[in-house]
Amino acid sequence: MSQPTDSVLLKDETWERVDKATGGAAAPCFQCGVCTAICPLGLVKGETISIRKIVRQAQLGLPGWADGLWECTTCLWCESRCPHEVDITKAILGLRQLAWKEREVPEGLPTLLWDIYFDGNSWGRPPSERPLWAKDKAIKEFSPSDEILLYVGDDAAYDRRIQKVAHALVALLEAAGVTFGTLGEREPHCGDAVRSLGHEEYVAEIIESNAQLFQEAGVKTMVTVSPHCYDMFANRYPHFSDDFRPLHYSLYLLELINGERLKFEKELPLKVTYHDPCYLSRRNGICDEPRQVLESIPGLQLVEMERSRDDTLCCGGGGGRMWMETAAGERFSDLRVKEAAETGAEVVVTCCPHCITCLEDSLSQVGKSKLRVMDLAEVAHLALQS
C-alpha cells in the first residue's frame, strides 16, 4: 500500500530528542486534548495553545513546532486538570530548551540571557545600582545572626513601582522588630527568568553558584518579595542546610502576626479583592496565608472574584511572558481587572511583582478608574499607618 504523499515517518532520533529534552514528561500524554480545551488563552485570543499538537509536531520533527511554545505562561491551569497527570510545564520548558538548541527563540530573549550573564539581573542594570532602592533607608548587609535574609529580587531592586513594595515590606519588618539584612550588590538573579524560558543548562549553573553564595553567607530563613523567586528557592534549589527555609513574604508576615509581633490595631475601612498569583496558589498551594494577613486588618472587607485560589486566572506575566510583548486585547490582566471591578472592590490586592505590573498596565488601558492595584505589603503598611 502506498503512503499518502504528506505522511511523515516518525524517526527514533526525533522521538528520543524530545523525550530527552522533556525528561520523558511528554511521554504519558495520550492526546486527549483537555489541556488544549481549557488553556485560558482561549478567553482572550479565541484560540488556545494546542499543547498536544506542539508535543506531537516536535516528536515528528515537523517544522513550526516551536510556534505557540512561547505563549505559555506556565500558569499550571492545564496541568491541574490533566487526567493523566502529565507534567506539562516540564514538557513545555523541555521543548523550550530544545528551541534554544535549535535557535527557534523569539527576538529579545538571547539579549535577556546576556544581560543576566553580564549584569546579574534581568533588567540589564549595573549590580552597583542594585541597592539603590533602599538608598534612603539604613538597611544593613545580611549577617548570619539576623533572623532573616531579605531577598529583594530584580524587580523590587530595579523597578520603581516594585521598589515601593519593598519599602512597605521593610517598614513592616521594622515595625515587628525583625533583624534582617540584604546581600546588597552581591544579591544574584534567582534564575526564574532563565528557568521559565527553558534554558535548563544555564539555570543549573546559576543555581549552583547562588546556592554556594547563600551557604557561605550563612543564610537560613530567606524572605522573598516575589513568588517566582520563592518558587525557585523552595522547589528548584538544593536545600544546602537543614536550616534553609525560603519563604514568600506573605508567609512570613503571617508568622509575625500569629506570633503577635505584628499587630494591626487601627481600622482600615477598605473593600478589597485578592488576586492569587499562579506561582503562590496553583504552584505552591499558598492561598490561605495572604488572605489571613488581609483578614487580620480590622475594618478591611475581603470579597472574592469568581476565579480565585486554585482557580485563579494568570496575570499573563509568568513563563517568561514578562519579557515578551503580548498584544493589547490578548492580555489576561485586562480580563482580571474587569473581574476585580465587578466585585465592587476599591482595591485589587496581590503579592507578585509581575501581577502588579500587568494589572496596573491593564487598569490604565481598560479604564476602571475607581479600582486601584496594591500589593499585600502596601495594604498591610497602610493598615499600620492608618
Next chain:
Amino acid sequence: MRQLHIIACVKVVPKPEEVKVNPENWTIERDGVRSEINPPDMNVLEMALALKEQHGGKVTVVAMGPPMFDSYLRLALAMGADEAYLLSDRSFAGADTLATSYALAQGIRKIGEFDLILCGEESSDGATAQVPPGIAEWLNTSQITYAEDLKIVPDSGMVKAQRELAGGYEVIQVPLPCTASVKVGANEPRFMDIERKTWANAEGPVTTWNAQDIEVDPEMIGIPGSPTIVDGVAQAEATERKREFLKGTPEEQVKALIERLRPYL
C-alpha cells in the same frame, strides 16, 4: 576550493558605568572592573557565525589585550567560534589605533589565509572607529564600514553589504578579502551554548601570541608606535532632566505630551 574563513576581531571593554580614566596617562583603567565583550563585537560574532552556518567554513576570533581577555574569548568559542588567538604582551600596552591595528594585522597575517575580517564599528571605551580601516590598510583588503547586513555573493568572490548613512543606507559590493566594520545592533547575538562553554573553558583552542610570535617591529607597537597624544580627558556633566510625569488617561497624556513638544517642532 578552500572553505570560507572569517576572522572576528573582539575587544573586551569595561562596562560603561565602570569606565575610569587614569589621570596620569589618560588611559582607561581596566584592572578590577567589570567588563564585557564590546557590544558591536557581539554583533560581529553573530554575523560571523550566521555566515558560517550559511556557507560553511571557520570562524577565528582575534583580540589584542591583557591575559584577562582569555575568558571572554572562551565565551566566543561557547557561542560557536572555532578557535581564538589572544595577542598579549606588555609591549602592546598604551597602543593607539595605529599601533593596535598594526598588531592585529600582524596577528591575522600569522593566522594565515582569510576571506573576511569583521570588526565592531567602534569600541564602547575608545570609540574612534579607526581600527577596522587600519586593519584593511595594513592587510591591503577592500573595506566596508558600518555594515548593517552582509552577504557573500555566491561564486563571485564578492561581498555585498548594506551600510548605514545618515538618513538612509547604501548597498555596496566589494571583492574578497574584505575588512568590514559592523554596526552595533545589526543582529541579536545568540546566547552561548552551556555545554560548549564547559568545553571551551576546559580545552577550547585559545592560543596566546606575544610580540615576537607575530613578528612585529618594536617601534610600531605600544607607546613607541602610537603617534596619538591624549592631552586631557574631561567628564561631561550629565544634563539634569525635568522628570515631569504626565497624568490622566493615555489619550490625555498623549495630548499633554504633544503640547509640551509643540514649541520645539
